[in-house]
Amino acid sequence: MMKDSGGIPVLEVKDLAISYKTRKGSVPAVRGVNFSVGQGETVGLVGESGCGKSTIAFGILDFLGTNGYVAGGSIKFMGQELVGKPREELRKIRGNNISMVYQDPMQALNPSLTIGTQLAEVLTTHHKEIHREDAWDRSIAMLERVYMPDAMNVMERYPHMISGGQQQRVVIAMGMLNNPSLLIMDEPTTALDVTVEAAVLDLVDDLKKDFNTGIIFITHNLGVVARVSDHLCVMYAGEMVERASIQTIFDNPAHPYTRGLLSCIPRLTDDLSYSRLWSIRGRVPHPSERDAVRCVFSPRCDWMEKHKMHDKCTKMHPELVDVGEFHQSRCFMGATTLEYSMTDYARGNRKILEDAADEADKSEAASSDSASEIDTDATGADNSSSDSNIAKVKSLKVYYEQKAGTLKGLFGMEEKQYVKAVDDVSLNVPKGAVLGVVGESGCGKSSLVKGLVGLEKISGGDAELMGFDITLPVAKRSERLIRELQMVFQNPDSTLNPSFTVGQQIARPIKRFKTVPDRDIPAEVERLLRAVKLDTYYYSRYPRQLSGGEKQRVGIARALASQPSMVICDEPVSALDVSVQAAVLNLLNEIKDELGTTLIFIAHDLSVVRFISDFIAVMYLGQIVEFGSVRRIYPPPYHPYTEALLSAVPVPDPVASRRKFIRLSGDVPSAMNPPSGCRFHTRCPRRSMLPDNGKICEEQAPPWQKGVGTHRIMCHIPIDELGRMEAVLPLGKGYDI
């Protein structure tokens, strides 16, 4: 094949500009992009959404749709110019030498064909000489190459029969089958869990070494890109604003945007006392609003004002300038930014955390009988005498009945099967505290909160909030209780009703719960808008006119409108860009400090919950496996599952991200027939620490072991032994090590 290209880079993109035709003429989506990908080299493209990263990928593949076109520049693949080539020729080049891996594996695979058929097809379509049997064997070999367990059988299965992580492996295998010279990966891990993401990234890292393929890795997550890339191109509003080797960018970024992006990320290695994240104000301008005669980043740039560059930045368009060896930045400041160290972005201090945790610890110590109870079933500070707990949950169960699939079941002759989404969960939430709940998807986090809020039927156990029973569905709850417990939802695009203005939607709960007299409603809405840092003119806007972060703020304002004592946040930031995520996290932190609202914050990412929570509960398969204050969750002793979660968190630091990994094998087992004994025993990497390779784990449910203060671990391995393990990450100050 065309593998030996001599010194020619696999892909060379020069001054690429891509535009879309619209009803109002053509709108540039991408301009001034230069980069090249060498053999075995990985180039990362990063930036917020709407910055044109995917457009570049589609431009290379000529998948721009009916209205997109390359407006200028050149794309050279192996020295061959791709721009202006006829479709048929492009198709041949693409099929044999360029592969693409998409974000959502479920959409990339055909649900009605077996995986084997789809894989073999890749070979037989493009190489007529390859026989079907041959192609089949090679597909199996490739599946094994991407560490697919049981590859032979997977070939016969349909895409829906394997998990998301495995699907993505199949898509990657499909991409690699042709032994392509260039692999484009468009956010390949965004739709996956952290643990699966880590494993896929390991795989990409491996493949890169073995196949000598050039890879373009598109992502918005700087932590992910740090793991796999050699070079990095930072995109902003369709322009490439910085390009350098990965180490240079992470050590000393030049462009203000890159600096902002890096500072936005909540890091596990930060001191615990940091309570404010840096966030870039404003948002990415829409393509039609981008101005060719000024710096696109200038409206959001702090450096411009600080360094009195205003005239230059708003009147001229900066070009890429060399600021170091293979380091370019599109900024008038040029290399001068490098003189400022990254620590210039100070982060504020958080105050409430220490008190809340300590208080809980003290009251915990005061109650003498708690320890014995813990051993039986309860998690958390189980001192019912203390009124500092706003919510108490005891052996809560949320089961879903599985629809009978057989004829026997249809007539009720078979034993009913239940999906045990939440099984025996007990916890207490102190007033004014933030409880973070983490775990992979399918661990029952959402079912737990939906049960609490009354959207799912609770199958057993007790739960109360401020003395109200909250095991009833929402229709049977008193108005007073409904008022006290509100929820913030995950998806910014569906959290607001598109048919009503922001003001109407925030006013609705106020009207319904009559928190203020009718004539004061507009004033109250404005107050709430200000509380979530939105200007009052948002009152008359429709959701479609807002960005994701703004929608999420309105969602928060709506939840706060009934003046609740407790707000449940179901992954409120996981669908947002880092810069926006930072702002929303800051906002939640402020609200908690100012209003004293108790929050339950769900996330799948341990770095996000660390930043906002006072207590953290780690959930696995419907159960809480570790609970403790934030100071004690991150340093050892860990529950083996927590340890694995921690080591899977992508860290935006090329050195630290190549740390030792603990990888979980397989997926979360079905909650219908959870494994016997310890539910984690099927995937536990630490079983070998017990005699008989952890036979006890398969037979007996593990006991709760008490750590310092409220800290509790549900594991057979003695807590002292767990405590002797090495910390997964070098932690900042403030942890209880």
Added chain:
Amino acid sequence: MEKNSRSTKESVAEKTINPDEIINSDEIINSDETTNSDKATNSGEEMDVEQSAACDKETASEESETALEEAGQNIAMQRSKIARLKDAFMILRSSGTAMTGLVIVLFWVFVALMAPYITAYGPMEQDWKAPNQGPSMEHPLGTDELGRDLWSRLAHGARIVLIVLPVNEKVWIPGGTAIWGVFASLFCGACLGLISGYKGGWTDEIIMRLLDAMMSIPVILLYLIIVAALGASAVNVVIAIAIVGTPGVARLVRSLTLDIRTRDYVRASETRGETLFYILFMEILPNAKGPIIIDSMLRVGYAIFAMGTLGFLGLGMPPPSPDWGSMVAKGREFILVGNPWASLWPSLAIASLVVGLNLLADGLREESMRYQ
């Protein structure tokens, strides 16, 4: 910061804005962001606002939007109603199919509205001297077997379809027979579909199975049964159209509801403990309106077709009234005699109006899918 931004907003708002510039930002197809469709960006103002913002040392305050965006979007809000209308028209205009349909439909609406003013004879006026004639100067489309002016009957027939519903000989209410029929089926269908889709379970099963049973009866037979049972009159035609149309509407609304009820805003209103009525009609229905509107355009077409059929079978409007279907039926007898006009014109009228509505609905659907 706040003070400053407010003052800039006001200063910008005072300026008169060319409405054309308000909607100059089109949604970019295939681009990542599809929001903020109407945002004003007047380059002159931009500079102005930008500078005043820069004078303010505190613009660095983190979460606030820049003064530029505030001002721009604020103006956009004031004009957003007009802008949205314009946007809707832009969508229409960019589709040839929809425009063709619109022209045909508007033609018939115009004819129906103006019927008394654009015809020389009354629809029931008989000219004994000139029965069964082809187009001439006196009768532009010709006359029927009783010497009635075909153009006049056609125009007044359009009136019954689109503009007035004759309740009895004296009383009529605005809104054509076809329109009323579709409205009635929309109302019943939407209610059933919403309840069935949102409630699920047994409620859903019972409602949908009953509607399925109705759908299993051939449409024409159902029409015949209903009208034969109730008697031939405009109101009964409306009832027939409503009953026949309900299952289809219910199915559509149910499937839209199934999708919308999983959205977080519905969950949010559930956590607020809202009533069923509020959730169905305030949270779900408004967001299903797009497909429903397009579907009901098609349904008006079907309804016109149904009216034609019923009229043809002698079950439409009572005889002297200018009903397109009965016109075809009467004229049919004279085709072989050498006068096809009496049946040709009403057939063309039915066909063109139905095709026009279909084109309009198809074009709209296509365009709205493309731009969202």
